[in-house]
Amino acid sequence: MTHLHITAWVLALILLFVSHAFYKKGNKAGKILHMILRLDYLLILYSGGDLFAESLAVNSPIFEVIIKGVAGVWVIAAMEMILVKTSKSKPAKNFWIQLVIALVIALVLGFGRLPLSV
Ligand code: HEM
Known part of the structure; x- marks a missing residue:
């Protein structure tokens, strides 16, 4: 499931x-790729939820697993907001910053701290 x-x-x-690049150019492909990305969110949530259940079974540090999950959902929210803002030609800098912060937390906890692996 980690894979x-x-x-x-x-x-x-x-x-x-x-x-993001296509939206910036005003190309319609941006919208299509955005829709595919939304389907991919479901895969992330499904696999993340499954890993969560696995974490409970192997006695992972539950507090860190929960923060990991919250950071993961935050990454998804930031990606969605970046594309919605960009599609409306509005600034998205705030959400890029949030994306980097949430991504760092998810990667450090996921790879650095939590025990489940590939
Ligand atoms: C796009 C956002 C996300 C990123 C970048 C991300 C990143 C990661 C990484 C790097 C790992 C470690 C994989 C490994 O050790 O081989 C991991 C594991 C995990 N992720 Fe995510 N993740 C994201 C979204 C989510 C979401 C939305 C959830 C919850 C619904 C979630 C829950 C988990 C859990 C429970 C684990 C297993 C932790 C363990 O090792 O015990 N992740 N994730």
Whole structure:
């Protein structure tokens, strides 16, 4: 399940950058990639939820697992807000900053602290 989780969020980051670039150019492909990204959120949430259940079974530090999950949901929220703002030609800097903060928390806890691995 970790493989699916990592694949899903790496794909999400790629779709975010490409969709953002297309939106900036006013190209319709931005909207399509944004829709695909939204489906990918479901994969991230599904695999994250499954890892959460797995974490309970192996006695992971529950507080950190919960913060990891919250940071993950925050990453998704920031990506969505970046694209919604960009699609309306509004500034999205605030949400880029939130994305970086949430991503760092998710990566440090996910790779650095929590025990489940590939
Ligand atoms: C795009 C956002 C996300 C990123 C970048 C991310 C990143 C990561 C990383 C790097 C790992 C560690 C994988 C490994 O050790 O091999 C991980 C594991 C995990 N993620 Fe996420 N994740 C995200 C979203 C979510 C969401 C939304 C949830 C909850 C619904 C979640 C829950 C978990 C759990 C429970 C684990 C297992 C932790 C453990 O090792 O005990 N993640 N994630």
